[in-house]
Amino acid sequence: MKKDQKYLIFFTYMIASFTNVDAADLSYTIPEEMRPGSIVGNIPKDLGLGVGEFFKRKARIDIGENDHHFCDLDLKTGNCIIKKRIDREELCGEKMSCVLRFELVLESPLELNRISLLIQDINDNSPIFPKDSVNLEISESADRGARYRVNAAHDADIGHNTVQQYSLQKNGHFVLSVQDDTDGSKKIELILDKELDREKEQDLNFALFAIDGGNPPKTGSVTIKVTVLDANDNAPVFNQTFYKASLPENAQIDTVVAAVKATDADEGVNGEVIYEFSRITEKAKKVFSLNSKTGEIRVIGTLDFETDPKYEMRIEAKDGYGLSSDSKLMIDVTDVNDNAPIIYLKSIMTAIPENAPPGTEVGIINVQDRDSDKNGQVRCSIQGNAPFKLVPSIKNYYSVVSTGQLDRELVSDYNISIFATDEGSPPLSSSKSVHLSVADINDNPPVFEEQSYSAYVSENNQAGSTLCRVSARDPDWRQNGTVIYSLLAAEVNGAPVSSYVSVNGDTGLIHAVRSFDYEQLRSFQVQVMARDNGSPPLSSNVSVSVLIWDVNDNSPQILYPAPEGSSFMTELVPKAAHGGSLVSKVIAVDADSGQNAWLSYHIVKSTDPGLFTIGLHSGEIRTQRDISQSDSMKQNLIVAVKDNGQPSLSATCAMYLLISDNLAEVPELKEISYEEKNSKLTSYLIIALVCVSTFFLTFIIIILGVRFCRRRKPRLLFDGAVAIPSGYLPPNYADVDGTGTLRSAYNYDAYLTTGSRTSDFKFVSSYNDNTLPADQTLRKKSTDHIFVFPKNLKQKTAK
Ligand SMILES: *[C@@H]1O[C@H](CO)[C@@H](O)[C@H](O)[C@H]1NC(C)=O
Ligand SMILES: *[C@@H]1O[C@H](CO)[C@@H](O)[C@H](O)[C@H]1NC(C)=O
Ligand SMILES: *[C@@H]1O[C@H](CO)[C@@H](O)[C@H](O)[C@H]1NC(C)=O
Numbered sequence: 173m174k175k176d177q178k179y180l181i182f183f184t185y186m187i188a189s190f191t192n193v194d195a196a197d198l199s200y201t202i203p204e205e206m207r208p209g210s211i212v213g214n215i216p217k218d219l220g221l222g223v224g225e226f227f228k229r230k231a232r233i234d235i236g237e238n239d240h241h242f243c244d245l246d247l248k249t250g251n252c253i254i255k256k257r258i259d260r261e262e263l264c265g266e267k268m269s270c271v272l273r274f275e276l277v278l279e280s281p282l283e284l285n286r287i288s289l290l291i292q293d294i295n296d297n298s299p300i301f302p303k304d305s306v307n308l309e310i311s312e313s314a315d316r317g318a319r320y321r322v323n324a325a326h327d328a329d330i331g332h333n334t335v336q337q338y339s340l341q342k343n344g345h346f347v348l349s350v351q352d353d354t355d356g357s358k359k360i361e362l363i364l365d366k367e368l369d370r371e372k373e374q375d376l377n378f379a380l381f382a383i384d385g386g387n388p389p390k391t392g393s394v395t396i397k398v399t400v401l402d403a404n405d406n407a408p409v410f411n412q413t414f415y416k417a418s419l420p421e422n423a424q425i426d427t428v429v430a431a432v433k434a435t436d437a438d439e440g441v442n443g444e445v446i447y448e449f450s451r452i453t454e455k456a457k458k459v460f461s462l463n464s465k466t467g468e469i470r471v472i473g474t475l476d477f478e479t480d481p482k483y484e485m486r487i488e489a490k491d492g493y494g495l496s497s498d499s500k501l502m503i504d505v506t507d508v509n510d511n512a513p514i515i516y517l518k519s520i521m522t523a524i525p526e527n528a529p530p531g532t533e534v535g536i537i538n539v540q541d542r543d544s545d546k547n548g549q550v551r552c553s554i555q556g557n558a559p560f561k562l563v564p565s566i567k568n569y570y571s572v573v574s575t576g577q578l579d580r581e582l583v584s585d586y587n588i589s590i591f592a593t594d595e596g597s598p599p600l601s602s603s604k605s606v607h608l609s610v611a612d613i614n615d616n617p618p619v620f621e622e623q624s625y626s627a628y629v630s631e632n633n634q635a636g637s638t639l640c641r642v643s644a645r646d647p648d649w650r651q652n653g654t655v656i657y658s659l660l661a662a663e664v665n666g667a668p669v670s671s672y673v674s675v676n677g678d679t680g681l682i683h684a685v686r687s688f689d690y691e692q693l694r695s696f697q698v699q700v701m702a703r704d705n706g707s708p709p710l711s712s713n714v715s716v717s718v719l720i721w722d723v724n725d726n727s728p729q730i731l732y733p734a735p736e737g738s739s740f741m742t743e744l745v746p747k748a749a750h751g752g753s754l755v756s757k758v759i760a761v762d763a764d765s766g767q768n769a770w771l772s773y774h775i776v777k778s779t780d781p782g783l784f785t786i787g788l789h790s791g792e793i794r795t796q797r798d799i800s801q802s803d804s805m806k807q808n809l810i811v812a813v814k815d816n817g818q819p820s821l822s823a824t825c826a827m828y829l830l831i832s833d834n835l836a837e838v839p840e841l842k843e844i845s846y847e848e849k850n851s852k853l854t855s856y857l858i859i860a861l862v863c864v865s866t867f868f869l870t871f872i873i874i875i876l877g878v879r880f881c882r883r884r885k886p887r888l889l890f891d892g893a894v895a896i897p898s899g900y901l902p903p904n905y906a907d908v909d910g911t912g913t914l915r916s917a918y919n920y921d922a923y924l925t926t927g928s929r930t931s932d933f934k935f936v937s938s939y940n941d942n943t944l945p946a947d948q949t950l951r952k953k954s955t956d957h958i959f960v961f962p963k964n965l966k967q968k969t970a971k
Contacts, residue, residue: 295386434489509596614706724817
């Protein structure tokens with residue numbers, strides 16, 4: 173009784189201490205033998221939670237060490253309901269307090285609630301005597317007041333439901349004496365009240381009843397059979413009132429636990445003592461045997477401290493006449509470290525978000541060691557260098573807590589090993605492997621494989637052709653790592669960028685939407701965005717430069733002399749010109765670039781092949797030797813201008829030269845040239861042509877004016893004079909700079925001439941006077957060239 177009270181106090185203390193930690197405790201008291209389906213209590217209500225929240229947090233009952241699933245949760249209401257019959261006697265035997273414990277686990281946040289079911293006894297067992305009948309052989313000489321022991325009845329119930337009283341059937345000789353024994357049991361004795369007389373009665377039969385305190389009470393009975401003998405007799409007597417023994421739980425079969433001894437004063441057969449268990453539990457019967465002759469108690473089964481730490485039995489010593497006495501044997505089983513700790517995983521987060529801060533609780537484990545004291549004290553730890561540790565929680569519970577930042581992209585799974593060791597000697601240990609997986613968070617933006625991309629495409633490409641491919645990687649999981657490409661809205665030359673290129677959202681392939689013209693657009697940039705599919709999505713941008721390659725699709729264009737047929741242009745060559753004098757210059761441009769615009773000049777036909785040469789790249793026409801009197805006054809040259817493209821394109825022009833010092837000769841020029849060109853035309857036609865030419869002169873000037881105004885080149889002025897840049901670009905088509913990117917500046921007039929850096933062209937202001945001094949000569953200076961433009965000459969001629 174005292175022990176039970178202590179246990180209750182301890183239990184109450186445990187409840188109090190648990191409540192101080194983060195677990196709540198629920199305690200219900202129910203009678204044993206409740207019908208399955210009966211409601212014990214509503215757990216969400218008692219925890220102060222809504223039913224919805226309760227189940228959202230994955231509430232479940234963990235049975236742990238207790239293999240029996242006596243109750244469960246009703247998934248609709250959260251009621252705790254009985255699942256199967258609870259028999260207090262089977263579960264707890266003679267224990268005063270019978271408590272079933274289990275844990276209720278809630279997740280997010282992980283929480284553990286202990287639930288205790290206190291099973292109350294009901295009077296479902298009757299008192300039972302060890303045997304159906306008791307045989308007593310009593311001498312007729314026995315005195316009044318002689319006492320005869322009878323084994324007490326046993327009731328499996330506890331407390332008030334156990335045997336409360338005995339009653340003896342009326343028999344005329346014996347009365348009943350019930351006394352509390354020193355060890356707390358009852359001592360039942362029959363007291364001889366009236367002497368026996370063998371002559372009158374040889375046998376007596378009567379019943380003894382045991383009645384428990386239940387409501388209604390239950391009764392058990394035993395038949396007492398008394399045989400009356402002639403002789404005198406003594407009952408055997410134990411040499412100790414009770415025996416105590418202790419043995420380790422791993423004791424071998426056949427180990428002697430104790431030996432009891434009773435002596436009988438009688439001689440012979442009457443003094444032979446036989447030992448018997450007068451009260452022993454079924455369990456103990458399987459573990460211990462009693463030698464009826466020697467009184468030795470031996471181990472015959474396996475002991476287990478954890479299930480039965482202690483046995484109590486009563487041993488009867490009987491002599492030949494059935495006279496007996498009894499004694500009690502108490503066996504203490506001592507603990508041996510024979511149970512390794514067992515690790516139970518109570519709750520585990522199926523996937524830990526990788527952004528969970530260090531210190532996040534990801535699981536709960538419970539460690540149990542069925543041994544006692546040191547043998548049952550367990551130390552627990554996580555081995556290896558996974559970023560998790562165990563934090564002790566309630567008694568044998570530990571939280572698994574993260575200790576560092578997780579990164580799914582580095583480690584997506586952890587197998588952690590939990591080791592538990594008890595403190596016994598030698599210690600026992602066990603381990604458990606727990607798999608933890610890390611859940612993805614969209615924490616990585618897509619990253620382009622290159623910092624920037626360049627796409628090269630030849631002009632006149634087909635619409636729809638592929639320019640290049642951009643590619644970005646995103647290490648996140650599934651849609652968080654799925655990359656979608658798109659163009660960022662912008663303008664190129666005032667038009668939306670989407671009218672130039674398009675990007676395939678899935679593959680990152682960039683296509684041209686139109687055909688490009690290098691002469692209009694040499695390069696442009698677009699921004700491509702790579703976005704993942706997370707929410708919110710992450711993105712990065714990259715710039716793609718589209719560089720258009722020139723194709724030789726433009727022929728050289730001759731600016732001077734003006735195209736054939738549109739006007740007459742005649743150069744004056746002084747008669748005194750020496751060999752090497754600059755006479756004129758063919759000026760041509762090419763809208764292409766580089767080699768495609770690198771022009772070369774050739775004289776393909778001339779009146780006097782030895783007289784004039786042309787600079788291969790400068791286009792400068794010079795005399796090859798001194799002019800002599802014998803040279804023809806009229807000299808015609810056909811000049812071809814070619815670019816250096818593959819294949820190359822060319823243009824030709826005619827140049828008319830007049831060897832003369834006097835502008836007065838000019839009126840004849842036209843005829844001369846005409847005659848030369850069309851020698852078979854009559855003078856009428858010549859006159860008519862002159863008239864027509866004169867008529868349209870102004871008109872041609874206007875056309876020329878309009879034409880060159882349209883050109884974006886303001887530097888080429890044709891209304892009377894030409895001003896050519898004093899420092900034009902070097903010959904080696906240096907429009908591609910060292911970095912390989914095209915200059916953004918648009919040089920339409922890139923190459924007028926090449927190879928003559930020293931030439932400076934100067935504008936002759938007096939020229940507009942339409943008169944030249946009679947002594948005008950061309951100065952032979954390499955840096956100064958004077959051009960006389962035939963347009964003006966013609967104007968003068970017309971006047
Ligand atoms: C964890 O263990 C499982 C099963 O044993 C195995 O398939 C998995 O590859 C292991 N993971 C790691 C990260 O070791
Ligand atoms: C993507 O990331 C979000 C948070 O950024 C997360 O909630 C989601 O579960 C992730 N998706 C996958 C498929 O892992
Ligand atoms: C990419 O450009 C878009 C549009 O300018 C902008 O909204 C976005 O923030 C940029 N993303 C990054 C990563 O710079």
